[in-house]
Amino acid sequence: MVKIIFMGTPDFSATILQGLLDSGTYDVLAVVTQPDRAVGRQKTVQSSAVKQLALTHRLPIFQPEKLTGSKELSELMELGADGIVTAAFGQFLPSQLLAAVDFAVNVHASLLPKYRGGAPIHYALINGEKETGVTIMEMVKEMDAGDMIASASLPISDEDNVGTLFEKLAFLGRDLLLETLPAYLSGSIKPQPQDSSKATFSPNISPEAERIDWQRPARDVFNQVRGMYPWPVAHTFFAGKRIKLHEVSLAAGQGQPGQIIEKNRKNLVIAAGQGAVSLKTVQPAGKPKMAIVDFLNGIGRTAEVGDFFE
Template structure:
């Protein structure tokens, strides 16, 4: 069946590449790769192809980059490849009904969360920011809603304090690819009974907005810590210092019992040392270990403090009024 089954793969970022590679390594026939258009990147705004496009071209797979897959001409183009199965992973567009109905084995998605939790475009970010203790990958049938289809298989992994979104992104990309390897033979043989999601337990994980990146020092220290690592290494949480944006790339929680001193208002800098900048949150401090002042590159605090005027007593951020919800 592998030699005759016609698969259209849809994906865009690095997360999707291992799943595409797994299909090829297992001997499946990927007849088309559908991905987002090339986008400008970096300060010089250089037009850059998505990782899935680069991988597909290396493998000799035709590439299609529609601005909108919903358009009739885009649907017709995909239909010309006569897919028996469509596999998606972080594609970035909702598949219209006309595409969902094309393949006889349906459309399946490799999604980076334990559904029905964290449906949407930023499931890893939101799971870390929410302080979840575990996350995972769910392979599901695609439906017209956002990540609402029946679940086919899943795998869970722990979220550790040393993990950030970038680390989990790589872990889940690998886990998703391996889950796809195990799932497809069972699926194609008809030996899997898909499980409907409990929509009452659904949690949405929309794409991160600019306002979501702002650190609120009035929140508990662990919430602030989760916020910072949940947005690292992209798009990166930030606060303000001396009236300019101050990005926070990495942080950790100080060991209990090692912090002493008088209480301070949230956002107050308690200490600036080589190991980090100690900043007060609602119920205790957070240690910032990698930062990026306005107009400069990210750097460890040991480098930042060389010549920096930041000192204990400085206040970071414009904190919302006390009582802000968590």
Template sequence: MKIIFMGTPDFAETSLAALISSEHEVLAVVTQPDKPKGRKGELTPSPVKVLAMKHNLTVHQPVKVREPEFVEMLKEYNPDVIVVVAFGQIIPESILKIPKYGCVNIHGSLLPKYRGAAPIQWAVLDGEKETGITSMLMDKGLDTGDILLKKVIPIAEDETSGSLFEKMMCLGADTLLETLNGIEKGEIKPEKQGESPTEYAKMLTKSMGLIDFTKSAFELDCFVRGMNPWPSAYTIFEGKTLKIWKAKVVEEKGKAGSIARVNKDSFMVYCGRDALEVFEVQLEGKKRMSAGDFLKGTHLEVGQEFGGEFGGK
């Protein structure tokens, strides 16, 4: 099929790479404008643009895809399908109507669960046992289009958003190719979505990473993993930010936010229910390190409390 690809981050890059290696023809690539990055604010292309340029594909970077001039330009390509993967702009009806087979979106959840911008992270944060990829025909709603294919993947007990993201990128690319082949052969029948059983999967922000130790250790274990690698889960220790990168649930009972036990290679913090045993941390201004290395240069005492908005002063 003749395809227009719309995507921006590395999650989309994997799908574009799969298309380039397939029998399908990528007519052009649409991605977000280059953005300033780093201290110098140098304009940096998206991962999708970098890959597209490497393969000498035509790249378009509209500030707003709904502009009439851009829509008319897309029509001239006369694509069979437009593939949208983590593009970053709402696709207007004027574009949805262009391709013969419609606009196909690859979404990182088992729709109708976790509609929204951060479905992978929220599946981990909510303690889900499984998630997956859904391919759908886009409509004017937000992730409400007819479902084409679903592919399920289990969420491991130690899964982080980062590790799950890597798995989902590959699954997304495979699902995309299977979906396009199924559409072309007329073997896929679109199915309507029901109501979403979960809240909208909104983007994470840095402020959301502050740990509330009054929550259960199970919730906070999911929180630590869901916030990894960004924005990370953190508390306040002696006036500095202390990020917690790795922990597990243990059965302990005590005052939420206070130190339950200090071991050679870990330390435990009481939560609203049970406790977290912490194995990997990062103190403000320092590198990420094991809890054992952290304890070699830091004195923790049983009963000592972490500060900040939650967990004691």
């Protein structure tokens, strides 16, 4: 069996790890994932999806805050692994670790060289792409710049958001990895260099990027909301209070950007720079997520046509 170290963090990574474990072809010597983090308003400490899966299979787990220069790095290098498989790990791999194994490959959730970086699924949606995919590539020191082993694509629909695409791409990446890794290891697949002149980047979403700019066209607002759901979630302000927008739909109508142009018992329509969007699911500050009907029956009942979202 091929002895590997697996590195990954979210559900996307866990799907790929499960595929490797189920294949019976790979001996996972250890799993490396991000440290447990405090999440949510209650600051509940939560383990990554990869750690939770590793625990069920009783795999050795390493969680360095930073792999470079850590004691965990030395321990990993002593395991005698043939190679490394990574998927949404969230850290650079030290050069000495890459040099210590026969191969190191990454499952990246974009069609490289497009959307190198930590948030490729988010940006594919935000930018209104019609398709996305996964790329299996060799690991190098530069971010997502290694030679490409294989890729596969799928269409993006208006019903997709970050959550649905993460799930679709996780299964696509799992299947592509299991299909192509044996051929790559046997030498029958020759990796192809990326065209760096066509590279684009997808850095982690900043807090500033989460805020809705109502001057933009309605399609851009729609794409921003679904490109940030279920995390980190886009937001706007009304009457000085922040409101997260979990789901919106495109709507007819025109008005000044951010202006309420329609309100009834079931609908709240906001004008954008061109066109409008109808709010579907929102979350006022300090409140749970709610359907727009509940918002309008509660704290949103004071909103009137002509009022503005900031």
